[in-house]
Structures are given as structure tokens and as C-alpha cells.
Amino acid sequence: MATHTGLDLGPDRDLDALPLRERKKIQTAIRIWRTAVGLFAERGFDQVSVAEIAAAAEVSKMTVFNYFPTKEDLVMSPMEQHLDESARVVRERTPGTSAVVALREQYLAALERFDPATGLNDDRAVVDVVRLIHRTPTLAMRATAGFGAQARALLTDELIAQDPAHDELTAQIAAAQLLITRLTLTTDNQRRMLAGERPADVLPGALDRARRAFALVERGLGDYCAGTS
Amino acid sequence: MATHTGLDLGPDRDLDALPLRERKKIQTAIRIWRTAVGLFAERGFDQVSVAEIAAAAEVSKMTVFNYFPTKEDLVMSPMEQHLDESARVVRERTPGTSAVVALREQYLAALERFDPATGLNDDRAVVDVVRLIHRTPTLAMRATAGFGAQARALLTDELIAQDPAHDELTAQIAAAQLLITRLTLTTDNQRRMLAGERPADVLPGALDRARRAFALVERGLGDYCAGTS
DNA sequence: GCCGAAGAATTGACCAGGTACAAAAACACT
DNA sequence: AGTGTTTTTGTACCTGGTCAATTCTTCGGC
Numbered sequence: 001m002a003t004h005t006g007l008d009l010g011p012d013r014d015l016d017a018l019p020l021r022e023r024k025k026i027q028t029a030i031r032i033w034r035t036a037v038g039l040f041a042e043r044g045f046d047q048v049s050v051a052e053i054a055a056a057a058e059v060s061k062m063t064v065f066n067y068f069p070t071k072e073d074l075v076m077s078p079m080e081q082h083l084d085e086s087a088r089v090v091r092e093r094t095p096g097t098s099a100v101v102a103l104r105e106q107y108l109a110a111l112e113r114f115d116p117a118t119g120l121n122d123d124r125a126v127v128d129v130v131r132l133i134h135r136t137p138t139l140a141m142r143a144t145a146g147f148g149a150q151a152r153a154l155l156t157d158e159l160i161a162q163d164p165a166h167d168e169l170t171a172q173i174a175a176a177q178l179l180i181t182r183l184t185l186t187t188d189n190q191r192r193m194l195a196g197e198r199p200a201d202v203l204p205g206a207l208d209r210a211r212r213a214f215a216l217v218e219r220g221l222g223d224y225c226a227g228t229s
Numbered sequence: 230m231a232t233h234t235g236l237d238l239g240p241d242r243d244l245d246a247l248p249l250r251e252r253k254k255i256q257t258a259i260r261i262w263r264t265a266v267g268l269f270a271e272r273g274f275d276q277v278s279v280a281e282i283a284a285a286a287e288v289s290k291m292t293v294f295n296y297f298p299t300k301e302d303l304v305m306s307p308m309e310q311h312l313d314e315s316a317r318v319v320r321e322r323t324p325g326t327s328a329v330v331a332l333r334e335q336y337l338a339a340l341e342r343f344d345p346a347t348g349l350n351d352d353r354a355v356v357d358v359v360r361l362i363h364r365t366p367t368l369a370m371r372a373t374a375g376f377g378a379q380a381r382a383l384l385t386d387e388l389i390a391q392d393p394a395h396d397e398l399t400a401q402i403a404a405a406q407l408l409i410t411r412l413t414l415t416t417d418n419q420r421r422m423l424a425g426e427r428p429a430d431v432l433p434g435a436l437d438r439a440r441r442a443f444a445l446v447e448r449g450l451g452d453y454c455a456g457t458s
Numbered sequence: 459g460c461c462g463a464a465g466a467a468t469t470g471a472c473c474a475g476g477t478a479c480a481a482a483a484a485c486a487c488t
Numbered sequence: 489a490g491t492g493t494t495t496t497t498g499t500a501c502c503t504g505g506t507c508a509a510t511t512c513t514t515c516g517g518c
Contacts, residue, residue: 024467024513025466025467049503049504050503050504050505051503051504059468060468060469061469061504061505062467062468062469062470062505062506063467063468063469065504065505065506066467066468070505071503071505096455097455098450098451098452098453098455099450099453099455100450100451100452100453141370141371141374142370142374144374145370145371145374163453166453169413169414169417169438169442170442170445172413172417173409173410173442173445174445174450176409176410176412176413177406177409177410177445177446177450178450180402180406180409181402181405181406183405184398184401184402184405185398188398188401209398212399213398213399213402216399216402216403216406216449217406217449217450218449218450218451218452219448219449219451220445220446220447220448220449221327221328221329221403221406221407221446221447222327222329222447222448223327223329223330224327224328224329224392224395224399224403225319225327225328225388225391225392225395225403226325226326226328253484253495254495278473278474278475279475279476280474280475288497289496289497290475290476290497290498291477291496291498292495292496292497294475294476294477295495295496298476299475299476300474300475300476
């Protein structure tokens with residue numbers, strides 16, 4: 001169904017155009033996912049057992065684990081489709097553009113189209129999932145960590161490949177700084193959505209904040225917080 | 230016992246100077262911890278059950294959970310005593326010093342005394358724990374995430390308190406960049422220890438890398454990876 | 459058009475981490 | 489010694505996650 005949440009259970013397809021088996025598979029996957037998120041949003045992540053989800057989706061517990069390796073994946077897997085995006089942006093940037101500029105421009109563009117990956121989106125399903133993640137410690141942890149681990153590795157590799165002159169540690173730090181900046185901006189936007197603000201109203205400020213944040217990465221913190229400002 | 234691993238089960242105390250009850254408590258806590266880490270180092274985190282640890286430490290399973298809330302805490306809790314360190318460094322820095330400089334100097338000093346928190350330490354117990362964390366996905370995740378979450382919050386609050394002129398988002402990004410830089414440096418040092426290098430040999434390079442890394446935060450990435458270098 | 463085989467989806471039985479609770483043991487204080 | 493408090497323990501149980509077997513769908517041969 002490829003909703004705005006980023007739920008891509010397999011690439012986008014016309015459901016009617018493929019073998020019965022595949023269709024059923026996708027249907028049950030979606031049914032399970034919807035059921036789970038619905039129950040979670042209603043009563044909290046820890047207050048809903050997998051058995052309960054299975055029952056509500058009219059499936060056995062095992063089947064749930066077949067489609068989603070862990071309970072957390074029921075919430076997180078849609079968001080983790082985009083882990084390689086930053087690496088791709090750097091790889092495919094127009095030559096002569098710095099990594100910072102490439103990622104900044106891409107993020108600004110994503111903001112302007114209200115991409116859920118920027119946090120600047122108030123679709124019901126998206127906000128439900130975001131709220132869930134913020135409310136559940138283990139999910140919050142996974143959101144930041146799974147991110148940190150994999151995305152950083154990808155971007156680091158990309159930076160090394162692009163610019164073998166610099167050493168690996170520099171690439172790691174650059175990747176980490178860029179990604180954590182992006183994450184911080186996104187989290188900030190998500191917080192505003194949870195507070196009930198409207199994306200269109202937030203957009204100008206979000207663009208401004210993003211520009212300043214990337215500038216911070218580009219030019220450094222300087223003597224930030226030196227007390228002499 | 231307050232070993233180099235950072236295991237502070239309660240503040241440092243002379244064991245003989247306090248009531249029998251407390252002494253026993255500390256002794257069993259240490260016994261459980263040692264047993265667990267020994268078994269983990271030998272056979273891997275997932276291959277050892279807590280029931281087994283309990284048996285080997287001559288204690289009931291319940292008691293293990295009494296001292297360490299979760300299985301992960303058996304490995305991680307000693308390292309998480311120092312989460313507020315960065316915030317403290319910023320709070321107690323000499324006036325007029327920027328946050329970057331304060332944290333850099335503190336990190337350099339920690340390196341020179343081979344503080345395990347810098348990764349530059351090859352004590353048997355320390356390396357065992359580090360290897361364990363690197364080998365076990367869930368532990369690695371918790372190491373980076375628990376870090377990211379709590380330490381960042383603390384440092385952010387500190388930066389805001391110190392410099393109310395700047396907005397909160399800037400403080401968040403600054404905190405995140407500083408901490409992730411520190412973490413990246415530490416991870417790099419840990420990798421070298423795991424590869425068998427000696428702390429004394431690594432120290433000069435580690436100091437240099439740390440200086441360059443913090444310079445990167447201070448002055449920014451600039452047009453890093455622009456291809457025109 | 460029917461049947462059997464291959465292979466997937468699904469399942470029920472099982473293991474390990476973690477919690478709740480009450481009983482028992484060990485300690486401290488008088 | 490005796491009593492009250494804290495720690496430890498045993499038991500029972502719940503939940504997330506894994507494994508071998510069972511059932512069902514699809515496809516090729518007759």
C-alpha cells in the first residue's frame with residue numbers, strides 16, 4: 001500500500017497483477033501491521049502482547065513473527081527502509097559539491113515536500129507511530145541507535161570512497177556529525193507535530209533551523225558557550 | 230572494589246569499615262558480576278543463561294535480578310556510571326573557556342592517564358567487556374543509544390543553563406556533536422586495543438587524533454569531501 | 459481435468475528473560 | 489536470647505522469540 005508512513009512491504013505494486021500467493025502475503029502483512037499499530041496507539045506498546053495482535057489479526061502468533069522478526073519491527077521496520085538515503089545522496093551529488101551542502105539541500109527539499117522522514121508531517125498514521133516511539137523507551141533507543149549504527153557505517157564508507165585523501169576517523173566523525181544533526185532536526189520537528197502544530201506553519205522555521213544547523217556543522221561550534229558572547 | 234572497569238557498586242569504601250550486611254551485599258554483587266563477565270567472555274553473551282550465572286555464583290536467579298535489573302546490566306551498568314561526566318565538565322569548567330575546549334582538555338587528560346572511558350586501556354577485564362559489547366548487537370546498540378539518549382540530555386541541559394542566549398536546538402546539536410565525537414574517538418581507541426596494540430604506543434596518535442577531531446567540531450567540516458581538495 | 463510433489467505458510471510445543479508474591483533465612487538492635 | 493527488618497529464595501507465571509513438524513497452495517506431468 002506504500003502509505004506515507006513509508007510502509008513498503010516489497011516495492012510498490014498493483015495488488016491485482018501478481019500471483020494469488022503474493023497477494024495474500026502482502027494482505028496479511030498489512031493486516032497484521034495495521035492491527036498492531038492500532039492497538040499500540042490505543043493502549044501503548046508494552047500493554048499489548050503479540051498473542052493479542054495475532055488474535056486480533058486472525059493469525060497465529062508465529063505468523064506475526066514470520067512477517068516481523070521482532071515485536072519492535074512491527075513499529076520500526078517501515079522507518080528503516082530509508083537508512084541508506086544519506087549515503088545515496090552523497091554518492092549521487094553533483095561533483096564539486098561538499099558533503100555538507102549536498103545533505104543540507106536534500107534535507108531542505110525534503111522539508112518542502114513534507115517528507116515524513118523529516119518529521120514535518122502530521123498524517124494520522126505517521127504521528128501515531130512517532131508518538132509511540134517517543135513514549136516507549138526501547139523504541140526510542142532503537143530509533144536513535146539503529147540509525148547511528150547502520151546509517152553511519154554506510155555514510156562513512158561513502159565518504160571514504162569519495163575522498164580517499166582524508167583518513168577514516170575523519171570520515172567517521174563527519175558522518176556522525178552530519179547524521180546526528182539531521183536526526184536532531186527531525187526530532188525537533190516531530191516534537192512540534194506531537195504538540196499539534198501544523199506542518200505548513202512550521203515549515204519556514206524548520207527551514208531556517210535546518211540552515212543554521214548545517215551551518216553549525218560546516219563552520220563549527222567555535223567558542224560556543226564561552227561565556228564571552 | 231572499584232576496579233579499572235569502572236565498577237563502582239556504591240562509592241569507593243573500605244570494605245572492612247562498614248556493617249557486615251553492606252559488606253556481604255557488595256561481595257555478592259561483585260561475585261555475580263565477575264562470574265557473569267567470565268562466562269560471557271568465554272562463551273558469548275547469548276550462549277549463557279542467567280540461570281547458569283546464578284548457579285555458578287551460588288545464588289538464585291532472583292538474586293541476580295535483584296542486583297542487576299536486566300541481563301544486559303550485568304555487562305553495561307559499570308560503564309554507565311559516568312554518563313553525567315561530560316555535563317559536569319562543562320558545568321565546572323574555568324569561566325571563559327568554551328565548551329569545546331573544556332571537553333577537549335578533559336578528554337586529553339583522560340587519555341594521558343589511560344582512563345578506560347577513553348578506550349585507551351588494555352586491562353584484561355576492560356578488554357573482555359569491550360570485546361563482548363562489540364560482538365553482541367544488542368549490547369552495542371545499548372552502548373551507543375543509552376549514551377546518546379541520557380548523556381545528550383544532560384549536556385544539553387547544561388549548555389542551556391550556561392548560555393541562555395542561544396536557543397535549545399543549537400544546544401542540542403552542540404551536545405550531540407561533542408558527545409558523538411568523543412564516542413567515535415573512544416570507539417577507535419577500543420578497536421586498536423582489541424587488535425592487540427599497547428596503550429602506551431597508541432597514546433601519541435590518540436592525542437593527535439583527539440585534537441584534530443575536536444578541531445573539526447570547533448571549526449566545522451568546511452567543504453569536506455568537495456572533491457576540490 | 460486430475461494427481462502427486464515441491465515448497466511455502468502456518469502451527470503447536472518449547473526455551474529464556476523477567477515479574478509478583480509469600481515464605482524463609484540472615485542480620486541488627488535491645 | 490528475642491524481636492523486627494532486610495535480604496534471599498522458591499514457586500508460579502507471563503511474554504518475546506525459536507524449532508521441528510503439519511497443512512495448504514501452487515505447479516508440472518499424465
